[in-house]
Structure formats: structure tokens, C-alpha cells
Amino acid sequence: MSKRAAPDPVAVLRGHRASVTDICFHPSKPILFSGSADGELRIWDTFRRQTLSSAWLHSAAHGILALASSSSLGTNKFVSQGRDGTVKVWDFDDTGLSRIPSVTIKTNSYHFCKFSLAKNQSTGSKAGEASKDCLETEEVHTNQSCSESSEGLSYVALSGENSSEVEIWDLKSAERFARLPSSIGSNSSSVSSKGMCMALQLCVPSESQGFLNVMAGYEDGTMLWWDVRNPGVPVSSVKFHSEPVLSIGIDGSCKGGISGAADERIVMYSLDHSSGTCVVNKEITLERPGISGTSIRPDGKIAATAGWDHRFLNDLTLTV
Template sequence: MVLYRSFKLRASSSSGCQAPPEDMHILTKHCSALLDLSFHQFISTAFSGQAQAELVRWSECQHYTTQVCWTFHSGAHGIGAYKAGVILKGAYCQVITQGRDGTIKYWDIGEAGLSRNPLTTIKTNSYHFCKISLLNKPRAKIQSTEVTKNDQKSEVSETEMQSRHLEDNGEVKGPNYVVIAGEDLSVVEIWDVNNSERLMKLPHPDSSTKSRGMCMAVRAFLPSESQGYVNVISGYEDGSMVWWDLRNPGLPVTCVKFHSEPVLSLCVDNSCGGGVSGSADEKIVMFTMDASIGSCLVKKEIILERQGIAGTSIRPDGKIVASAGWDHRVRVYDYRKGNALAILKYHHATCNTVTFSASSKLMASSSEDTTVALWEIYPPRN
């Protein structure tokens, strides 16, 4: 049975006054802990993935009642993460799922439902808890380099990699690159989803980040200064973060250490001028990034009463950032000033994910209490 509830919430504002009532909806169609959550960027649909490796699709046009539920990966491992991809020619929706069974799968979900077989299955042999980062910018580039495919090395030119993402009529195909923590726990890998090819490892095999421990969080982004080349920021077990520009993958842009415990979540704003990190320690860190000089500096350090931030997300309009905490709380901040706006206390277990819709009108949080909460909090006026 699907539970759909709507009621009003009053959240404390940064000024201490009561904010206007905010809408909240609770979605329950899950029988196990929620591990990840994502809005599709082009259609009014949200997806939630759970520990038993099932994916549920929620439709706004049907007032966020569930439409279908699929098992995508081995139930013994669960869905570690998933990302809604771009719409391809003649298709309704694509989704990329990451299982804790060492695979990434790319699915076509049409109006008739899920395709019987995935479009692509990538055997990454990566079994830990770092969530994938999808970069589906049509013109994103990766520097020519040796790539590994079936343990055989070959040279793939930049032109060839770009041409593989073109349809016969010249239209750009959907999700291009996925960044993951690799089979070697301290190494970041970049994969071409459409061709199931591993394009690059970070750092270069001749160097090492083993002293930093496991890679716990990754985020791919595309600064305007990078001339279309992909950038990656990765967080590690020792609390450090490393920024890579894939024009020169052998040498990081910069390395910083803002946390004393493992970095569990990273997000970068749409302007690529900064981001937010969450950790197993008691801090949320807002930081600035300047690609022209390779600097990453603390803008705001928020000290919490309780440890553990499992998820962070910056709203697409760049005005609000939210965090999902081990203490069951969702915290909302002014991203530009760092001021606290609200603490949302609906969930009754660890919050694993918080995310925003592309329109910036909705925020969603997921928890190990098996529920998804949809919040209309501080929505844009226009």
C-alpha cells in the first residue's frame, strides 16, 4: 500500500521568526532502508533506491504516487546509488544504477515500463559504499590517454571518444561519463557508460593516494575555465579532498583537508565556484573554488552538535544547501551566507540523501526509516 500524506510544516528561519507554512509529502513504498534518491532533470519524476536493490519511480503528474518498482541488482547487495540520465532520441527516460554487487547498469525506461535487459552493464568490481557521480554534459571532454578494457591497453583519441556519443543525425547521446571509486579502494576511475570502457584512473598508476585511505565520495563537474575538460573532486578516509583537472591527470590541481574524519559527501554548485562537504565528524564545510589559480578555500565552517553528515546538496539556483544527518535531521542553510534556515525533524532514522528538483521548487530527503519526504521549503518566487 502506498501512503501519501500532505500537511503543513513550520520551520525556524535564520532570523528567529517563523517562516511561512511549507508543504510536505511523505512517500512510502519501501520495505527496506533508503540508500539514494534522485530527481530526473527533464521530467516530473523522482526515483528512490533501497537496500534490497529495488528502484521505485514516483510521478509528480500522479501526485507522487508510485508507478512501478523494479529489482535492478542482486538483493543481497542493494543499490548503492542511481542517477537519472538525459532523455535520448525517441526515449522517455534513462536511469543509471550502481549496485553493491560490483556493477553499474544503464536502463531505458519507456512509457511501457522498464526494458527487459539493461542497455549497458559495466563490471567495475568496486564493492564499497562510495556513490557514483554522473557527468552528462554533451560536450564534456577527457584528455587522450591510455585506457583499460578487458585488461588490454589501447590508445583512444579525444576525437574518437567524442564521435562515439553522436547519433547518425548528429544528436548528442545521453550520459557520457561516470566517476566512481575503483576496484583499488584509493583510486578514482572514469568510465564511458555508452561503451563500457574505463577511460582513466586517478591518480596515475605510478603515484599513490593509499596514505589517504579509501575514496569515500566523488563529484565530477565542468568549470568554464577548463575549456570543456572534466574536473573531479574526491574525498578520502583521512578527511582530505583532492581536485583533479583531467587535462593533466598526473598532477592534482590542489589537495586540502577540511575534515578530521572520512569525507562522506561532496557537491559542487552549478557555477563550479564552490561546494559543500559533509563528513563523519561534526562539521559541514562550505568552500570556494577558483579554477584559474587552482585554489580551494574554506568559506564557512558549520559546527554541529552531533557527528555525521551522509549527504549534501546545493539547490540548482545556488541559494540553498541542505544536508542529511546521522541524527535523523535535515538541515537547510543559506548557501551564499552560510546562515542556518531550518532543521527538519520528520525522519526517525539515519538520513542518507537529500536532493533538489531541477526547478528548485522541491527538496527530497530519504532515510533508513524507509520513507521519502518531499518538502516545498523556501521555493523560488518565480
């Protein structure tokens, strides 16, 4: 990778009183959401480069851990996650932010792992056109649809109350939809031995007929590929990293992705849904260890990483 001088920023947005912990763009509006360690959210107009609204969504003692906005939620909604064990859905409009969240999920999860909204496949069938097959989960003991015909998927994956488990919650009903591994499976102890769940990506591949899949990274460097149709045993288990996995990205086709960890490797991999295998396509060795963030451009051709060495790499061409 060639070293190039960092370009000057187009703009610098100032206003937070504490460290900024997460940011996300609105999927269709010129709006940026930013959250800080003291629990404050700011909504920015990226054209005018000024604050439209601000509020404290989570307590100052815990702060905001993650933010997300998605077209599947609706144009005037976003989600926040705090270190206070809650995930909240908020409404906003031109007049500002709602004072009370429309949905509050009390997860009893107090970890550093950021949640993940469901990523729908960007090509082929949309989530709203997915199969309405059902799954019986141990939490609710009733058949639940894995997709919704009118508004798309509205699920979130997060590290569970047991830090080695992955939980999937319905953002509309505020009920837990699935737990991975499920308590009825025999794989719980082997997953616990991998340590805490550190990174997540929830997606809906077309090959899964509308069922949720999760890629989860763990403290020992392992990544597990889960399908909610078989919550007791992962589809695949790989160990591409020697240190905790800190970030996972999946491309728009849900057929490959990129992972970063506390070690010196960036790994690009492909997901073969027919065989249930995860295979390395490309590996990049860094001069200095530590990748805390990864992201893939919507067209799936370019990936970016955020490193502990203060560098932001955005010239990683995906080969998945």
C-alpha cells in the same frame, strides 16, 4: 542557525519492503526514482503519488547503492549502482522499465562510495559546445574525446577496484576512460595513504575547455581536486575535515561547493581554476557530528545537508 519545527510532509510514498538507500528526481518529468537495500527500484508519479513501475535491478544480497538521472543521458534513461560491483544504464517509457539494461559496467568495485555523473556547467557554454580536445589514457592507449557534440557528456566517476583510486567510465561504451591517479604517475602511494575514496563529484568547468574534473573525498578527511589532463597528480589537495569525507557537492558554475564528513564541520569552499586552489569561504560547526549528504540548489544560492542527528538543514546560504 535557528531551530525551527520541521514541516509536515506533502506526501509519504510507501511500497518498498527494505530500507530506501537512494532517491533522485527526473530532470524534466514529474518522476521520482527510489532504490532499496534489497535491490528493488520503484518509479513514482509525483503528481498521482503512486508507483508507475517496479523491478529488481540488483541482487537482494547486495542491493542498490545509488541512482542518477540526467538530461545528458536522455529523457528516458537513468543509471543504477549496486553493491554487486556493477553500474547499469536503464531505459524506461510510459509502459514501464526495460527488463535488460542497455549498458552494464562490471567495475569490480564493492565499496560504499556512490558514483557521480558529470555535472555540466549550468551557465555559459554547454557540455555539447565544449572543446573536442583529446586525452590519451593508459587504459585504451588511443585518443578519446572528453566531450561529445550531440548528446553531452555520459561519464560516471566511482571509487575504483583499488579503493583509494577514482575511476571514470564511459556509460556508452562501458569502457574505463581514466584512472586517478594513473599508474604512470608517482603520486599513487601518497594517495593510497589517505585511505578509501568516500565521496565524489564529477564536473565539467568551462575553464577546463570541456575536460572532466573530479572532487574526491577520502577516509582521512582529505579532498583532492583532479583534472583528467594530468591524471598523475591532483590539481589541489586540502584537508578541511578531521574524519572521513562523506559527501561533496559542487555548484552549477563548478566554481565552489560544500562538503560534509563524520566530524562536526560543514565546509563551504571556492575553486579558483586559474590558480588551482581550493579555499574555505565559510565553516559551520555542528552540535552533533556527521553529515552524510549534501546538495546544492541549481541556482547555486542554497545548500542542504542530511545529518546523522536525524536533522535536515536547508537554510545554508552559499557564499561561493
